[in-house]
Amino acid sequence: MITISNIRQFNFESVPIDPFWNTGVQKEQKMHRIHAYPAKFPAFITTKALEYTQNSIGLQPERIADIFCGCGTTAFEAKRNSIDFWGCDINSVATLIAKAKSRKYQSGRIQNYFNKIVTAYDETSIADTYDHAPERLKYWYSQKQYNQLAHLKTIILKNTPANSDYRLFFLCAFSNILKPTSKWLTKSIKPQVDPDKRPAKVVDVLKKQYQFMLKANEEIEYLGDTITDIVTGSFLDDSWDIPAIDMIITSPPYVTSYEYADLHQLSSLWLEYVDDYRDLRNGTIGSLHHDYNFNKELKRLNSTGLKIVTHLLDQHKSKARSVAKYFLDMQSVAQKSFSILNKKGVALFVIGNTEYKNVRIDNAKHLSEALFEAGFAEVSVTKRKISNKILTPYRDKRGKFTSNSNGRKVYSEEFIIIGRKNI
Numbered sequence: 001m002i003t004i005s006n007i008r009q010f011n012f013e014s015v016p017i018d019p020f021w022n023t024g025v026q027k028e029q030k031m032h033r034i035h036a037y038p039a040k041f042p043a044f045i046t047t048k049a050l051e052y053t054q055n056s057i058g059l060q061p062e063r064i065a066d067i068f069c070g071c072g073t074t075a076f077e078a079k080r081n082s083i084d085f086w087g088c089d090i091n092s093v094a095t096l097i098a099k100a101k102s103r104k105y106q107s108g109r110i111q112n113y114f115n116k117i118v119t120a121y122d123e124t125s126i127a128d129t130y131d132h133a134p135e136r137l138k139y140w141y142s143q144k145q146y147n148q149l150a151h152l153k154t155i156i157l158k159n160t161p162a163n164s165d166y167r168l169f170f171l172c173a174f175s176n177i178l179k180p181t182s183k184w185l186t187k188s189i190k191p192q193v194d195p196d197k198r199p200a201k202v203v204d205v206l207k208k209q210y211q212f213m214l215k216a217n218e219e220i221e222y223l224g225d226t227i228t229d230i231v232t233g234s235f236l237d238d239s240w241d242i243p244a245i246d247m248i249i250t251s252p253p254y255v256t257s258y259e260y261a262d263l264h265q266l267s268s269l270w271l272e273y274v275d276d277y278r279d280l281r282n283g284t285i286g287s288l289h290h291d292y293n294f295n296k297e298l299k300r301l302n303s304t305g306l307k308i309v310t311h312l313l314d315q316h317k318s319k320a321r322s323v324a325k326y327f328l329d330m331q332s333v334a335q336k337s338f339s340i341l342n343k344k345g346v347a348l349f350v351i352g353n354t355e356y357k358n359v360r361i362d363n364a365k366h367l368s369e370a371l372f373e374a375g376f377a378e379v380s381v382t383k384r385k386i387s388n389k390i391l392t393p394y395r396d397k398r399g400k401f402t403s404n405s406n407g408r409k410v411y412s413e414e415f416i417i418i419g420r421k422n423i
């Protein structure tokens, strides 16, 4: 970790990679893989973060928070380490997975519910409800696949107790089979139909999903009976009653990254979180709203943000606007992070840089400056390698990793930034 003494002159590119943060010691628990989630960070980041703060700062947190909790990587690891957890994410699909993940189920009860669901699925006739399906779902499913999934969803709701952990478990399973059973191009992180795809059979893929989740649950050796509180909404929303936090461990959304909302449209529509999946973009960090006065807001940017946005303005005005909004939101995130931390609190962010039209979007530097401005007494930084991007440093038009340099450059490194409220 390098402690930053002069943020304006600090060069993030020269920070060496610290192998401590590259890989974990233990194999990742299967529970982390019960549902696909983009931009999930490796579980060992949480373990390393706890190890680092204990050894180097002498802090043993009693409650940690992940303010962009995604699919609950930090939440589950907190529970494994018997630490209370508070987390939020604006995306209901993320919080569904995070909640389903951070508990241990009774295997016998899961099996009973599964048997009831499969029997009811086979024994009741499948209604044809395709005509009433949301148009966007008709786009992704054939009539047959749609009707089978609608049938399955009704049966899950009928056969699991409302508001129970077990309903969450099966809704999470349902959510994760929605892509393989649709026309969604396999493994694509962009919404794209594959006209040649033969979607998986609903019952087959449900059984596989169930088997995996059952094994994941059985693999858990220990979970503390600590409090895990996960809420759906924006971290920047003022109405949260957030308990005092000792440590934040989080990875913010990337500035020029793909739209999370688009990626979760199948689950969001099936689970009726929204009528129009585009509504999911509202309130996400960096999303623009109609009363955003660019020229006025520009004045609130910190010096790193202003430099980058000014540079971008020459190339692409609309991109400059959205990057500016992202930076402003991240400045608010830094302030709010400061306010929810205890006196000795620590905030750890995993953040990568991006590039747009040859302009480097130095998120790490911008966030570090924002942390200083928010009042953090010390900010230190180190760099880690992202293993799956080593050989495939680009993304193609469909968003797939590629080694073809015509694609968009993806950095194979990211920064760990640690802010200490007091030293």
Ligand SMILES: C[S@@+](CC[C@H](N)C(=O)[O-])C[C@H]1O[C@@H](n2cnc3c(N)ncnc32)[C@H](O)[C@@H]1O
Pocket (backbone or CB within 6 Å): 037, 038, 039, 040, 041, 042, 067, 068, 069, 070, 071, 072, 073, 074, 088, 089, 090, 091, 094, 233, 234, 235, 236, 250, 251, 252, 253, 254, 260, 283, 284, 285
């Ligand atoms: C990089 S991902 C976090 C992934 C997470 N570490 C995990 O392992 O799953 C960033 C997350 O920020 C969420 N997000 C975006 N804007 C938000 C906001 N205003 N408040 C809370 N969460 C937000 C996105 O939905 C996304 O899940």
